[in-house]
């Protein structure tokens with residue numbers, strides 16, 4: 591179906607990076623990135639450059655869903671197509687802002703971590719749970735605080751750009767939540783796929799996450815990143831052996847509360 595292969599990280603199969611312009615240096619760990627302390631000129635350019643890159647990755651992930659799941663419900667495909675349009679506008683507006691700030695594309699290393707994980711998953715529900723429901727929901731918080739920081743630092747233009755993006759991101763998370771629920775109601779195996787996705791994300795994060803005190807390529811001291819994805823505290827066992835209650839427990843811990851109302855717990859179980 592696709593030319594994108596897989597690579598191995600400690601026994602986990604990750605999807606190989608999507609194509610990028612030759613000007614970009616693509617790295618795989620936060621320690622190789624150039625995120626700076628503070629809000630100096632270079633730090634602000636790197637931040638805008640990094641978010642521009644993340645928007646390209648969001649576009650790629652949504653587009654790849656359209657390619658790899660041609661039989662998904664039409665209305666869901668339309669949502670993903672609209673998301674592609676939103677993300678492409680986000681890329682353009684951040685690129686324009688980067689140029690205004692004296693920067694250029696390819697000025698700093700980039701990573702496609704969210705693609706590497708999300709596109710390794712083989713169901714559309716798992717991808718929505720990971721990219722939209724987890725990564726983009728997390729990005730909403732980051733973008734909101736960044737917009738405030740730029741505002742506080744006197745950079746009103748960048749603050750306004752980020753605020754505008756935020757309005758679209760809310761819809762990307764919302765439509766994913768709605769469709770995850772709808773898909774799970776139609777097919778209970780979807781819940782297992784999502785539980786596996788959350789588990790996979792936690793395992794990858796454990797292997798790749800920076801540890802407290804590690805330095806990145808420009809000497810910034812990094813924090814432990816393991817707390818940024820849902821903590822799923824279940825016994826280490828093969829997912830195929832999970833009972834329905836255990837699957838619900840994984841989803842409950844990861845915040846999928848609306849899927850697991852108490853009356854659903856025993857509904858349909860023999």
Ligand SMILES: [Fe+2]
Pocket residue numbers: 645648676677680755758759
């Ligand atoms: Fe976006």
Ligand SMILES: [Fe+2]
Pocket residue numbers: 648677726758759762
């Ligand atoms: Fe988005």
